[in-house]
Amino acid sequence: MTQQIERDTLNSVRPHLPYTELSGFEVLTDDERAIQQAMHAFARDVMRPTGIAIDKLTAEQAIAPSSPYWEFMATAAASGIEFDTADDDVAPQAMARLQSIVIEEFGWGDIGLTVSLAAASFPNMMAKRIGNQELVELTAGKIGAWVATQPDRGSDGTMLYPGERHAKAATGNKGNLTARIAGGDIVINGQSSAWVSNGAVAQVAILTIVADYGDGFFDVDGHPHGVEVIVPLDLPGVTHGKPLEKLGQRSLPQGELFFDNVKVPVRYAISLGDEYWHGHASTWSTAGVAMGQMITGLARAALEHAVAYTHERSQGGALLAEHQMVQSRLGAMARKVETMRALARRAAEYTLLSPAKHPYYTGSTKVTCTDLGFEVADEALQLFGGYGLTREYPMEKLFRDARAARIEDGENHLLNMKFGYLTSMMYRSARHGA
Ligand SMILES: Cc1cc2nc3c(=O)[nH]c(=O)nc-3n(C[C@H](O)[C@H](O)[C@H](O)COP(=O)(O)OP(=O)(O)OC[C@H]3O[C@@H](n4cnc5c(N)ncnc54)[C@H](O)[C@@H]3O)c2cc1C
Incomplete structure (x- = not known):
């Protein structure tokens, strides 16, 4: 039967197979x-x-x-x-x-x-x-980390606008890791969440945290002031927590960082004062692009494993790949990988070229890519049947790794909500301006 498929494919009176690169249906230079x-x-x-x-x-x-x-x-x-x-x-x-x-x-x-x-x-x-x-x-040459989330401040740290708070919250959430800025110094106290990527091994970090410039942690709207600051992690007062045991992406060492009166000069700030929220938005949208690109690679790997396996395993008297329902499932997976790649590229191009990029847009593309990537990994595991669940085969690791991406760099429901919020703001702004 396999020979029959090959004969059909190679028959010169049939349409040729399409040109593809490693990354699917495109032509690279x-x-x-x-x-x-x-x-x-x-x-x-x-x-x-x-x-x-x-x-x-x-x-x-x-x-x-x-x-x-x-x-x-x-x-x-x-x-x-x-x-x-x-x-x-x-x-x-x-x-x-x-x-x-x-x-x-x-x-x-x-x-x-x-x-x-x-x-x-x-x-x-x-x-x-x-x-x-x-x-x-x-x-230069140091292992870095980005410290934003804290034990009591997860999704709250990504609220760029006061209007995103729940009606009953008088102020934003200052969290467990804050800075006081005075006399040319930034003094940092508290701890990060256990989720900080490279937290267990990092030598230097960017901290995106709430700050007091001398008149409290909040502005008149109850929105936090903040600072983005680079901190060498060998300074007195910094300690690393234990590395985190977790479900997926286990090759990424995550862990807490603790800061006890850690002092750096104000010139280590990346953004501060009135520039903070713009700086945070810019940093986040730059960082957010990569998630879509890397999950596309993961989904492609899952698809490749599934295609290969369905050409090895026979059930019902034929290779899995010869059953039309399996072909349909492979088609759906391949379609999703193509969609992810196209969207991740669009987000990268927009973020590099746009005069006013926005992390809620980048975040929305991260949601689409990581949700689709998880669906592809899930379906690939399903095509392996029971073998998909065993550690002998690659699928269970890819499935676990893909699962983490739906929480990493912003939880997906929250990012989705933010894109809706942005969409409404743009509508109101256009109506107001018209
Ligand atoms: C693999 C991985 C890598 C990570 N790397 C980093 C890193 O490098 N640096 C860093 O600082 N952090 C990092 N994180 C943390 C990550 O950014 C947070 O886990 C994420 O932002 C969600 O925060 P949380 O876990 O505190 O969940 P929470 O914010 O507590 O959310 C819990 C649930 O409540 C819902 N929820 C929360 N707020 C609202 C609301 N206002 N309205 C309705 N529903 C709501 C959410 O949708 C979610 O389902 C990483 C996480 C992972 C998994």
Whole structure:
């Protein structure tokens, strides 16, 4: 029967198979393809085996000196792999495509390690973005993290507008990690959530936290003041918590960070005062783009595993792939991967080119991509039947990894709600302006 399929496919009177790249139905330039293939080799030979190995370790073992995590980070650094999209020699549109192509390959290899690499580069990337040479040097070559969420301040930290608060809340939520700004210093006290990516291993971090500039933590609307500040994590008063045990993306070391009267100069701020909420919005929309790209890679990996398995396993007297219902399910999965890729690219291009980007838009594309990615991983596992649940096969890890992405970088229902809020604000603004 397989031979029959091949004969039909190759028969010259039938339409040819379409041209595709590793990343589906598109035509890359020669340069793009060369980069894609180099990154694919790295993802296949280094990231995927490392991610699988770390997944089997406890959280403590995963960051112990003997963990393959350290060799991976060293290899990535030696290979010059970083997430920065600022390059004066490459036009923004070309950069958006390149970024999408590269991060998709990394997500295909291992999404947990991809997030770790992205978080590691983030403080340095933001220091370059604001052109602060002192901070560029301070963050270069160090493992970074982005500290925003706290035990009592999860989704609340992403409320950019006072009107998003519940009617009964007189003020926003100041959380458990705050700064006081006075006399040229920023003094930080409290703790992050246990979710901070690279929290267990980071050497430097960007903190996005509520701040008191001398007149309290809130403005007249009850909205918090804030600061985005880069903090070296070897300063007195900083301690790392235990690495977090969790369901998915186990190759990403997460954990709490504690700050006890940690002092940095005001010039370490990325945004402060009246610039804070604009700065936060910009940082978040820049960071948010990568999730869509990496989950596209994960979903493509799940689809590839499912296609291969359905060409090995026979039931009902034929290969699974020869049953029309299975073909329909594979078609639905492939369609979703194409949709994810197209949307992730659009979000990357918009965020790099737009004179006024917005994290609620970027967040909405993250919701679509991670919800679809989870559906693809779920269906791929289902096509493996009972084998999909076992640790011998790749599907259960991809399923767990995809599940985490629906909470990571903003919980999906909340991000969806925010896109609705933005849509309403744009309508009201247009009506008001008309
Ligand atoms: C893999 C991973 C990596 C992460 N990396 C980082 C990182 O690098 N740095 C960092 O700071 N954080 C990080 N996080 C934390 C992540 O951003 C938060 O988990 C997320 O923002 C949700 O916050 P929460 O977990 O406190 O949930 P909560 O905000 O408590 O939400 C719980 C539930 O309540 C609902 N809910 C909350 N608020 C409302 C509301 N106003 N109206 C209606 N429903 C509501 C939500 O939809 C959700 O279902 C990471 C998380 C994961 C899973």
